[in-house]
Amino acid sequence: MGCSSSLPDRSVGRVGGLNPDGGDSDAKNLRVKLVLLGDSGVGKSCIVLRFVRGQFDPTSKVTVGASFLSQTIALQDSTTVKFEIWDTAGQERYAALAPLYYRGAAVGVIVYDITNPDSFHKAQYWVKELQKHGSPDIVLALVGNKADLQEKREVSVQDGIEYAEKNGMFFIETSAKTADNINQLFEEIAKRLPRPSAS
Amino acid sequence: MTSNASSSSFSDEDEESAGQKPKTGSIDYSPDAIENQLPSIALNTSIDEEKVSVADDHHEPVTEIARGSSREIEPERLISSTGESNLSTETGVWRNSSKVEVDGATSSPCSSGYAGEMGTSSGTASTSGADDIQELRNNSSSVGNDGEVLHSAQWVPGKRHVDEDDTCMSWRERKKHFFVLSHSGKPIFSRYGNEHKLAGFSATLQAIISFVKDGGDRIHLIRAGKHQVVFLVKGPIYLVCISCTEEPYESLRGQLELLYGQMVLILTESVSRYFEKNPKFDMTPLLGGTDAVFSSLFHAFSWNPASFLHAYTCLPLPCATRQAAAAILQDVSDSGVIYSMLMCKYKVVSLVGAQKAPLHPDDMLLLANFVMTSESFSPICLPRYNAMAFLHAYVHYFDDDTYLVLLTSNSDAFFHLKDCRIQIENVLVKSNVLSDIQRSLLEGGMRVENLPLYPSTRYGSLFHNEPSDRSQESLQPGIGGPDGLWHFIYRSMNLDQYVSSKFSSPITTHQHQKRLYRAYQKLYASMHDKETGPHKTQFKRDGNYVLLCWVTTDFELYAAFDPLADKGSAIRICNRVCQWVKDVENEIFLLGGGSTFAW
Ligand SMILES: Nc1nc2c(ncn2[C@@H]2O[C@H](COP(=O)(O)OP(=O)(O)OP(=O)(O)O)[C@@H](O)[C@H]2O)c(=O)[nH]1
Numbered sequence: 001m002g003c004s005s006s007l008p009d010r011s012v013g014r015v016g017g018l019n020p021d022g023g024d025s026d027a028k029n030l031r032v033k034l035v036l037l038g039d040s041g042v043g044k045s046c047i048v049l050r051f052v053r054g055q056f057d058p059t060s061k062v063t064v065g066a067s068f069l070s071q072t073i074a075l076q077d078s079t080t081v082k083f084e085i086w087d088t089a090g091q092e093r094y095a096a097l098a099p100l101y102y103r104g105a106a107v108g109v110i111v112y113d114i115t116n117p118d119s120f121h122k123a124q125y126w127v128k129e130l131q132k133h134g135s136p137d138i139v140l141a142l143v144g145n146k147a148d149l150q151e152k153r154e155v156s157v158q159d160g161i162e163y164a165e166k167n168g169m170f171f172i173e174t175s176a177k178t179a180d181n182i183n184q185l186f187e188e189i190a191k192r193l194p195r196p197s198a199s
Numbered sequence: 200m201t202s203n204a205s206s207s208s209f210s211d212e213d214e215e216s217a218g219q220k221p222k223t224g225s226i227d228y229s230p231d232a233i234e235n236q237l238p239s240i241a242l243n244t245s246i247d248e249e250k251v252s253v254a255d256d257h258h259e260p261v262t263e264i265a266r267g268s269s270r271e272i273e274p275e276r277l278i279s280s281t282g283e284s285n286l287s288t289e290t291g292v293w294r295n296s297s298k299v300e301v302d303g304a305t306s307s308p309c310s311s312g313y314a315g316e317m318g319t320s321s322g323t324a325s326t327s328g329a330d331d332i333q334e335l336r337n338n339s340s341s342v343g344n345d346g347e348v349l350h351s352a353q354w355v356p357g358k359r360h361v362d363e364d365d366t367c368m369s370w371r372e373r374k375k376h377f378f379v380l381s382h383s384g385k386p387i388f389s390r391y392g393n394e395h396k397l398a399g400f401s402a403t404l405q406a407i408i409s410f411v412k413d414g415g416d417r418i419h420l421i422r423a424g425k426h427q428v429v430f431l432v433k434g435p436i437y438l439v440c441i442s443c444t445e446e447p448y449e450s451l452r453g454q455l456e457l458l459y460g461q462m463v464l465i466l467t468e469s470v471s472r473y474f475e476k477n478p479k480f481d482m483t484p485l486l487g488g489t490d491a492v493f494s495s496l497f498h499a500f501s502w503n504p505a506s507f508l509h510a511y512t513c514l515p516l517p518c519a520t521r522q523a524a525a526a527i528l529q530d531v532s533d534s535g536v537i538y539s540m541l542m543c544k545y546k547v548v549s550l551v552g553a554q555k556a557p558l559h560p561d562d563m564l565l566l567a568n569f570v571m572t573s574e575s576f577s578p579i580c581l582p583r584y585n586a587m588a589f590l591h592a593y594v595h596y597f598d599d600d601t602y603l604v605l606l607t608s609n610s611d612a613f614f615h616l617k618d619c620r621i622q623i624e625n626v627l628v629k630s631n632v633l634s635d636i637q638r639s640l641l642e643g644g645m646r647v648e649n650l651p652l653y654p655s656t657r658y659g660s661l662f663h664n665e666p667s668d669r670s671q672e673s674l675q676p677g678i679g680g681p682d683g684l685w686h687f688i689y690r691s692m693n694l695d696q697y698v699s700s701k702f703s704s705p706i707t708t709h710q711h712q713k714r715l716y717r718a719y720q721k722l723y724a725s726m727h728d729k730e731t732g733p734h735k736t737q738f739k740r741d742g743n744y745v746l747l748c749w750v751t752t753d754f755e756l757y758a759a760f761d762p763l764a765d766k767g768s769a770i771r772i773c774n775r776v777c778q779w780v781k782d783v784e785n786e787i788f789l790l791g792g793g794s795t796f797a798w
């Protein structure tokens with residue numbers, strides 16, 4: 001069980017239903033595959049749950065394999081973006097399976113925990129992996145989560161920014177607990193998506 | 200082993216902790232004590248008195264279940280696994296009565312480094328220590344209902360007492376330990392305490408196992424005082440249970456098998472190849488974040504009959520409802536799905552397999568025990584189906600209790616399976632299957648109070664509304680069913696399924712339920728004992744119950760009665776129970792639909 005309670009998927013402000021075969025991404029209605037990667041315990045599932053259901057579960061369970069959630073957001077320019085989110089398991093035994101979930105992803109969100117330097121190193125591993133094996137035009141975001149735990153911070157904002165800049169990534173610090181920057185994260189990603197206007 | 204012995208072990212405490220056991224008396228029996236004492240356990244020690252007082256009308260085997268060739272271990276003369284050595288099978292209880300000193304050199308304070316090591320994922324550690332209290336609290340809450348469901352809903356999974364190690368008194372007083380270690384002695388898993396801190400203890404276990412193994416033999420069991428130490432060797436992986444719960448050896452060994460199966464479900468059996476490459480391979484990281492899975496498995500060992508019956512159970516449903524579910528599962532299962540299961544908690548609503556091989560009940564237990572997300576796609580291995588390969592499990596929860604599992608070998612099948620699920624969901628909603636499931640959860644099932652005493656067509660179904668039943672039951676506590684029938688479990692041999700009656704008064708508290716569970720478990724082991732041969736019937740009276748067991752080639756019936764129940768009428772009631780089960784079998788069992796699925 002991830003952070004998600006086992007409730008049926010429902011959310012406020014979602015546009016459209018949970019329909020995977022509506023493969024009709026057009027310029028106004030984007031449909032994108034997003035994968036979350038990062039060490040176990042950094043808060044990936046909590047970020048997704050916060051984004052999709054507006055909840056935070058402090059007793060969040062370790063994810064097994066990967067769980068799938070989707071959420072649609074409307075942008076200022078009246079386009080909608082439907083995120084099909086793969087929340088992957090950070091446990092070591094699932095590392096080899098990651099390609100299964102990031103293959104074909106338009107967005108990679110790599111999460112670390114600002115109180116845990118090891119998770120920052122693991123994040124760099126995932127960045128390299130996605131640069132090597134992900135889709136060539138993948139949009140990458142680096143997320144420092146648990147920003148509410150300032151007093152326990154061990155990875156400086158500066159380190160995050162620098163690494164992200166070097167690798168052409170979007171950077172943000174979030175807190176799934178307080179909801180800080182969670183919506184911003186997804187909105188910023190949406191803005192950076194390549195628009196299929198020409199085709 | 201005896202009625203009195205078992206009643207003493209079912210005090211208020213949960214198996215997790217021996218609680219207020221006096222410290223002085225407990226030292227001898229702690230696992231650590233065993234560790235320290237193994238070299239000095241002599242074969243000439245006295246026979247334990249406990250085993251002498253065997254229940255009058257039933258001969259529980261108290262034999263040492265150590266098989267293999269004869270082999271003496273000198274000079275320690277410890278755990279010989281022989282069946283025919285001078286340690287006769289009859290005197291298999293070894294007394295360990297000398298005092299034990301705690302090795303001061305290795306003692307270190309119980310620190311809390313565990314949570315840090317395991318990462319934030321072990322957030323469940325915050326529930327540490329709460330379980331014992333939790334279990335007690337449940338006693339007052341589950342009244343007259345399906346207590347197992349109630350209390351399993353309240354029980355919080357997660358590893359307990361993570362800060363302990365073998366130098367902690369509290370750790371040594373735990374009633375039932377499970378360890379997994381590698382053949383080189385590296386700890387892989389411990390039910391309690393920090394694996395890393397248990398390296399020394401683990402090395403000792405390894406030494407014992409290897410010592411016997413090097414002599415071309417196998418160690419199965421050590422008895423030391425109240426403790427049994429049960430071993431299971433699976434290639435490079437060693438599993439050990441240290442228990443003073445008085446469960447039969449066969450049950451404990453079965454639990455080790457399930458523990459191994461759960462590990463295989465998570466990792467497949469191919470992990471053993473890591474040990475071929477590197478004997479010192481550290482397997483703990485591969486099991487990261489699985490504490491909740493294992494703790495809920497250990498919990499199942501004290502309430503889920505499937506764990507010793509090796510059979511599964513169905514959610515009672517009107518026949519048409521189950522058929523509707525089966526039909527839609529069958530439709531989708533033709534498209535590359537190996538197994539489709541609609542489950543409600545640990546009970547099966549419907550199950551369809553594209554292949555001839557039926558899903559093994561143990562695999563179902565392990566799968567249902569493996570927690571997954573609301574909608575997820577994860578690699579899992581079914582040990583009895585193919586222990587070497589992963590399948591991919593699509594899991595979707597329709598509500599808190601009801602979920603669908605679609606198993607495939609195709610790692611790209613997620614969206615296809617998601618489509619299948621949407622189709623299935625539409626049908627389930629339209630034909631009210633999901634609401635029938637909820638209704639059955641609340642009021643379905645066999646209640647001993649409703650046992651029909653005379654053949655009558657009126658009782659052909661469990662789903663005729665009899666609104667008076669529930670209130671009647673709560674108004675008259677301590678009544679149970681006719682002629683003192685309190686509870687029963689019926690297991691159908693060719694269906695691999697069992698049905699158990701709902702717990703009703705007076706078996707209402709968790710303690711009562713667990714005590715009855717243990718009594719059944721013991722009865723099961725004695726009925727299936729290989730040495731004394733399979734029994735046909737057994738009638739056993741003790742301070743707690745009259746237990747009646749009846750085994751035929753078609754079914755096994757386990758029934759518990761009021762301790763004052765009359766033997767003749769108990770037998771009569773058992774016949775009625777069997778008739779009742781037959782009458783409603785299409786509501787409580789998944790019956791093979793002929794051509795589609797051969798059971
Ligand atoms: N203080 C704080 N705690 C958080 C935050 N986000 C998550 N957590 C906690 O971190 C723990 C792990 O969160 P999860 O979301 O389950 O972690 P995960 O990255 O999904 O881990 P895996 O599924 O194992 O890969 C939980 O105990 C959460 O309560 C946050 O923003 N602030």
Ligand SMILES: [Mg+2]
Pocket residue numbers: 002003044045046061062063087088089090
């Ligand atoms: Mg997660």
